[in-house]
Amino acid sequence: MENHPFDLALRLLPLASDVYAGATTDAYWNMVGPFGGVLAATALNAVLQHPALLGAPISLTVNYAGQIAAGAFKLSATPRRTNRSTQHWLIELLQTNKMGVEEVMLTASAITATRRATWSSDDATLPTVSRPNNLPTVQPMGSVEWVKRYDMRFIEGMFPVEWDGKGDTSLSQLWVRETPPRAVDFCSLAAMADIFFPRVYLRRALRVPAGTVSMTVYFHADAAQLTQSGTGFLLGQARAQAFRNGFFDQTAQLWNEAGLLLATTHQIVYYKE
């Protein structure tokens, strides 16, 4: 899979202890910067490639601090504390601006851990929905490049066709997988946590400027459960709870086709007007 566009986008070159070099790729370009999901995945990838890594991802929070330009960036990933079975990471993405000054473009934290088998229960169960093969592929925001890297099949809450300001719900449900297909792993799951177009578009049926400010992903699946998901579709479900004076939240779930809850995720998103 080394030549899959997602793997190319995630490539990091070790520069020094805790520091990696990366670059944005056209394949995941959003409207004015890289797709936030691929940035989250790249931040996580620095942790996963780190020689001191303990365990697998449990939690990832990414704060989008500045507008990342096309081109090279530096990524630092530092284990701030390592316990017997958990490890706490700080990550920063730095980019040198036109004036030659290095600026913080993204900050993130991650927790990795070794898991043990325990009593388990998925309380949030897969909604009863049509299977992906029975649904058409659609491209919300079809003019945006990163959207073409995913096969999205909507059940509910499609990208509005009429921008008439008459929206009444923020709920979307869609099957999603990468195109070309790629087996799901922690990084692709982090990226797909950011697959949902801004809830404010849907809720208002109105297109206003909007961008994610912070995203958190909780990983419920371990590596074996991700492997079982293979290249199948994931069901993504997202809704907002509050839109208030410039910021709304998004709460979302990602299940695999077998109905296992792989991740739950949350965002706070800036919007204008």
Added chain:
Amino acid sequence: MENHPFDLALRLLPLASDVYAGATTDAYWNMVGPFGGVLAATALNAVLQHPALLGAPISLTVNYAGQIAAGAFKLSATPRRTNRSTQHWLIELLQTNKMGVEEVMLTASAITATRRATWSSDDATLPTVSRPNNLPTVQPMGSVEWVKRYDMRFIEGMFPVEWDGKGDTSLSQLWVRETPPRAVDFCSLAAMADIFFPRVYLRRALRVPAGTVSMTVYFHADAAQLTQSGTGFLLGQARAQAFRNGFFDQTAQLWNEAGLLLATTHQIVYYKE
């Protein structure tokens, strides 16, 4: 309010640029360390006291890295990036261990912002529940000190009385305010985001070791809306979505008595067995 136990717990003394001195207080002691909510509030307080602060809290993520001991700690709060209307903060709590080594006990990030009035909507509305005056005060985990700092009035999902392993839901709803009453502000809201006892206790009706690993709070209210909430009760609602091999998540909301959604919050929590 300077002598309210919550304000005493939050006290910070500036030590140097970006560095504060604080200490744990017996009034908010949990089973083996300080109440995580008061730690989150203290981390936020360092940001709010910082001379470079821009705007008010939008987002706070706190990662609980180590077992904090009773006594003094150092808190660093650094603005990593300041934009026109948003600011990104990194926070760390450090404590010197018995060997004289300074250790990272907590890492956090916060985003503050200046807000503008926009179209707004609370999609997650206050559940239809009994008013607080009609409900008895109960103390879940009554032997734990911090619980005594809150007046909790449960509607649903009380602390189990019989630990018979026969639980079937993780949903709690309760009215909560500080005792003695104290007007809600950003710090007390951050603390009350962590008011819910571990969902695994309720879901299983079984008491197993559990502790929050990471918590995120999204602040929907601005300072004026918090002021309007006064010393009234907040309705807290929490549930889990997945319990899986040592970690479960919690998703929660906090409304004021007038029904305004003040904050939404999420946790990932370690549990054993």
